[in-house]
Amino acid sequence: MPHISSAELKSNYDVIVVGSGAGGGQTAYTLAMEGVKVLMLEAGRNYDPMAETPMFQDNSRAPLRGAGTTDKPFGFYDATVDGGWQVPGEPYTQASNEPGRQFEWWRARMLGGRTNHWGRISLRNGPYDFKPYSRDGLGFDWPMTYEDLAPYYDRVEMLIGVYGDNDGLENTPNSSPGVLQPPPKARAGELYTQRHAKKLGLPVIAIHRAVLSMRQDSRTLPAKLHPNNPTAQRILAQAMNERAACFWATACGRGCSIKANYQSTTVHLPPALASGNLDILSDAMVREVTMDDAGKATGVAFIERKSRREMRVKARIVVLSASACETVRVLLNSKSARYPAGVANSSGKVGKYIMDTVGARLSGQIPALENLPPHNEDGAGGGHVYVPWWLYQEQHAGKLGFARGYHIEFGSGRQMPGVGTMSGLDWLNGGNYGKAYKQDARRYYGSFLGFAGRGEMIPNEDSFCEIDPTVKDKWGIPVLRFHWKWSEHETRQAAHMQQTFADLISALGGRVRQAPQKDGAKAIEPGGSIIHEVGGAIMGTNPRNSVTNQWCQTWDVKNLFLTDGAPFCSNADKNPTLTIMALAWRAADYMLEEMRKGNL
Amino acid sequence: MNPLPSSDRLDRRAALKWMLAGTATLMVLDRDSLAQGASAPGGRGYGTDPDLIKEYKPGDYWPLTLNDHQRRTAAVLCALIIPADDRSPSAADLKVHDFIDEWISAPYAGHDKDRARILDGLAWLDAEAGRRFGKKFIEANAGQQTAICDDLCREVPARAELKEPSLFFKRFRDLTAGGFYTTPEGMKDIQYVGNVPLLTFDGPPPEVLKQLGLA
Numbered sequence: 001m002p003h004i005s006s007a008e009l010k011s012n013y014d015v016i017v018v019g020s021g022a023g024g025g026q027t028a029y030t031l032a033m034e035g036v037k038v039l040m041l042e043a044g045r046n047y048d049p050m051a052e053t054p055m056f057q058d059n060s061r062a063p064l065r066g067a068g069t070t071d072k073p074f075g076f077y078d079a080t081v082d083g084g085w086q087v088p089g090e091p092y093t094q095a096s097n098e099p100g101r102q103f104e105w106w107r108a109r110m111l112g113g114r115t116n117h118w119g120r121i122s123l124r125n126g127p128y129d130f131k132p133y134s135r136d137g138l139g140f141d142w143p144m145t146y147e148d149l150a151p152y153y154d155r156v157e158m159l160i161g162v163y164g165d166n167d168g169l170e171n172t173p174n175s176s177p178g179v180l181q182p183p184p185k186a187r188a189g190e191l192y193t194q195r196h197a198k199k200l201g202l203p204v205i206a207i208h209r210a211v212l213s214m215r216q217d218s219r220t221l222p223a224k225l226h227p228n229n230p231t232a233q234r235i236l237a238q239a240m241n242e243r244a245a246c247f248w249a250t251a252c253g254r255g256c257s258i259k260a261n262y263q264s265t266t267v268h269l270p271p272a273l274a275s276g277n278l279d280i281l282s283d284a285m286v287r288e289v290t291m292d293d294a295g296k297a298t299g300v301a302f303i304e305r306k307s308r309r310e311m312r313v314k315a316r317i318v319v320l321s322a323s324a325c326e327t328v329r330v331l332l333n334s335k336s337a338r339y340p341a342g343v344a345n346s347s348g349k350v351g352k353y354i355m356d357t358v359g360a361r362l363s364g365q366i367p368a369l370e371n372l373p374p375h376n377e378d379g380a381g382g383g384h385v386y387v388p389w390w391l392y393q394e395q396h397a398g399k400l401g402f403a404r405g406y407h408i409e410f411g412s413g414r415q416m417p418g419v420g421t422m423s424g425l426d427w428l429n430g431g432n433y434g435k436a437y438k439q440d441a442r443r444y445y446g447s448f449l450g451f452a453g454r455g456e457m458i459p460n461e462d463s464f465c466e467i468d469p470t471v472k473d474k475w476g477i478p479v480l481r482f483h484w485k486w487s488e489h490e491t492r493q494a495a496h497m498q499q500t501f502a503d504l505i506s507a508l509g510g511r512v513r514q515a516p517q518k519d520g521a522k523a524i525e526p527g528g529s530i531i532h533e534v535g536g537a538i539m540g541t542n543p544r545n546s547v548t549n550q551w552c553q554t555w556d557v558k559n560l561f562l563t564d565g566a567p568f569c570s571n572a573d574k575n576p577t578l579t580i581m582a583l584a585w586r587a588a589d590y591m592l593e594e595m596r597k598g599n600l
Numbered sequence: 601m602n603p604l605p606s607s608d609r610l611d612r613r614a615a616l617k618w619m620l621a622g623t624a625t626l627m628v629l630d631r632d633s634l635a636q637g638a639s640a641p642g643g644r645g646y647g648t649d650p651d652l653i654k655e656y657k658p659g660d661y662w663p664l665t666l667n668d669h670q671r672r673t674a675a676v677l678c679a680l681i682i683p684a685d686d687r688s689p690s691a692a693d694l695k696v697h698d699f700i701d702e703w704i705s706a707p708y709a710g711h712d713k714d715r716a717r718i719l720d721g722l723a724w725l726d727a728e729a730g731r732r733f734g735k736k737f738i739e740a741n742a743g744q745q746t747a748i749c750d751d752l753c754r755e756v757p758a759r760a761e762l763k764e765p766s767l768f769f770k771r772f773r774d775l776t777a778g779g780f781y782t783t784p785e786g787m788k789d790i791q792y793v794g795n796v797p798l799l800t801f802d803g804p805p806p807e808v809l810k811q812l813g814l815a
């Protein structure tokens with residue numbers, strides 16, 4: 001089975017998966033490899049990273065030298081298709097225009113979704129992260145433990161390929177032996193920071209990213225991932241052989257035509273398609289889940305974008321994985337006389353507790369890094385090291401004034417110049433031009449370090465989305481309206497981040513361009529802007545105050561599952577995507593089991 | 601691309617072939633040939649789904665702004681800000697003024713502000729050269745042009761009435777640098793030596809570690 005047109009839709013499938021990103025890709029992969037007939041519906045266009053990725057193009061060949069625009073906010077060569085903070089014809093609205101009360105919603109409308117251009121940072125949640133309420137009385141505990149998810153973290157890491165080390169630090173779990181790929185060597189600025197951050201007690205360790213630092217072991221991994229399934233093993237071995245190792249050049253955000261990093265389109269979908277069990281229909285914008293009188297889902301209704309026709313398709317199980325807020329939107333729009341508040345919403349919690357990651361940054365210039373002998377620092381197209389949260393004990397003792405932690409990501413080195421690389425040197429040299437300016441550019445290039453904090457947000461009652469009563473998108477589908485508010489736990493954390501970065505830059509002998517903000521509300525980046533959208537249909541142990549159980553299965557509709565970030569009931573500082581995939585694999589295993597037992 | 605001799609550097613195509621040997625993905629090698637074709641669409645911006653493989657030049661997507669005199673003025677200023685030296689050509693040699701024209705003509709948010717500032721600034725240069733030397737800026741001699749730029753280049757302007765022209769100069773300098781250091785010649789000038797496939801990533805070489813006190 002293959003990429004199909006709507007005329008080739010079958011009358012019935014075992015499972016419909018809505019969305020083709022990290023969650024949808026993993027769900028479809030697990031099910032198709034185990035013999036289940038899957039239909040994937042994707043709102044965006046088909047996308048072929050092999051043919052479409054601008055691997056070596058330098059910025060001189062791009063409009064505006066590759067600078068970001070409203071059409072391509074992360075730059076011309078960013079892999080995003082038909083996406084950004086706004087999608088033409090598909091608006092969303094804000095309930096408030098007060099400062100700090102907006103949620104910026106990033107979407108990508110393409111096969112593979114945001115996984116084509118994400119940062120590939122793949123950190124596990126730790127044991128504390130599953131029981132935050134038990135630790136400090138805030139937010140919600142997950143209806144599972146770290147140990148429940150750990151085997152799935154191992155599996156996802158083996159499947160997609162993740163580099164990193166096992167450092168055994170607090171709440172920063174190790175992977176099982178043999179799972180991780182070796183991390184790349186640290187760059188000059190990363191090493192220099194590692195040395196001097198020690199003075200402040202900050203551990204600088206290898207980051208985990210979904211990039212192949214070597215080719216995958218196609219002889220042993222498939223049997224570990226698909227025991228007793230020789231067909232799946234053979235298909236996966238073949239797929240792994242088609243992936244090259246990273247060649248230490250080109251930015252991962254453009255995508256990777258040699259399949260050396262994880263994107264759904266190069267890692268999940270090729271073997272799933274090769275199994276013969278997956279049909280993919282692109283340009284299919286799902287509007288609602290269709291229901292029968294017995295309260296079971298029968299399939300979905302969608303708009304075929306090219307013809308603008310509404311169509312329906314049926315399956316035994318429906319899985320929504322359209323990105324957390326879009327999944328909420330589909331649930332709320334599945335409204336009928338019987339389900340006036342949308343499906344799976346007897347708790348009234350659909351749309352509640354949406355979360356992003358807390359973000360703040362600061363950069364500095366480090367004289368020690370000036371005039372370094374030229375050398376190639378491209379590396380793995382992203383960071384090689386990071387600082388995990390290091391103040392668990394102080395925080396637990398109530399010394400910090402905010403309840404949850406953050407980790408630090410780095411930007412450093414002699415990266416490929418963009419339009420802004422040499423901007424604003426006047427803060428360093430007082431302003432000049434001519435030959436002196438050229439000398440200064442040579443001197444300062446590569447001497448900047450940028451630090452970005454990524455911290456946990458606690459779910460709150462004021463951050464949610466709902467259907468806008470009047471606005472519809474160009475397909476006639478009602479759109480989301482966002483409500484947003486940070487608590488002091490987040491704003492104080494953001495101020496702490498900036499102060500830490502300033503201290504770190506001083507420890508490196510550097511200078512900051514802007515003083516750190518004491519006021520956290522000014523330090524924090526706007527809601528949604530870190531693009532770690534999770535929550536909105538949280539999991540729990542009680543159908544009265546949660547939407548799904550620990551298997552991502554909705555309490556109300558037992559053949560309806562949500563396998564993106566929507567069921568997250570907390571948003572640890574760890575970037576969410578690895579956890580989305582681990583949860584999706586676990587949910588898909590549960591579906592397989594329940595289908596086998598005849599329960600679904 | 602900027603070919604620099606280095607033993608650990610592979611030819612891009614050879615590297616791809618090497619790394620993909622025995623796999624079904626060799627079609628990737630023909631990626632560059634996709635670069636031709638598809639004429640530039642007219643109208644507003646490049647949209648949310650432009651062809652990323654193709655090569656573009658200023659004017660492909662939206663009409664440019666500068667008339668001949670403005671363009672020549674911009675070129676002279678580019679060459680003053682980034683002149684040729686023993687390592688690289690001038691910004692004007694690399695037609696960075698055409699990039700600046702593309703930039704100020706772009707239909708995106710923020711570019712209109714640059715457009716107004718640059719057009720006003722170019723006109724101010726002529727007015728100032730006229731007032732001081734009785735000529736257009738491009739007709740003034742190098743010493744006269746430099747005298748004007750010297751007044752504008754400081755982070756803190758020398759006189760209050762130079763505030764706006766200094767902001768123009770600062771913006772023009774940033775755009776000139778942006779245009780220059782994104783060209784192969786500019787990247788070579790600051791010794792960016794990446795964007796070439798490598799077999800291994802070995803981290804900083806010993807002389808770098810030594811200079812950083814990390815050896």
Ligand SMILES: Cc1cc2nc3c(=O)[nH]c(=O)nc-3n(C[C@H](O)[C@H](O)[C@H](O)COP(=O)(O)OP(=O)(O)OC[C@H]3O[C@@H](n4cnc5c(N)ncnc54)[C@H](O)[C@@H]3O)c2cc1C
Pocket residue numbers: 018019020021022023024025041042043044074106108109110111112113114115117118119120121122284285286287321322323324326330531532533563564565575576577578580
């Ligand atoms: C620039 C950037 C950097 C990032 N870096 C990181 C990182 O380093 N680490 C990390 O963990 N996370 C990162 N993220 C976040 C990461 O991309 C997401 O967490 C991840 O992609 C979520 O997967 P998903 O399947 O839920 O959603 P997506 O990947 O967004 O996929 C959802 C898909 O569903 C489709 N869809 C939506 N609505 C419908 C509909 N109604 N009908 C049919 N299809 C629909 C969409 O078109 C899309 O293709 C980053 C994101 C961005 C944008």
Ligand code: SF4
Pocket residue numbers: 211212245246247248249250251252253255256257258260261379380381382
């Ligand atoms: S850095 Fe490596 S993984 Fe990332 S795009 Fe380039 S080759 Fe692919």
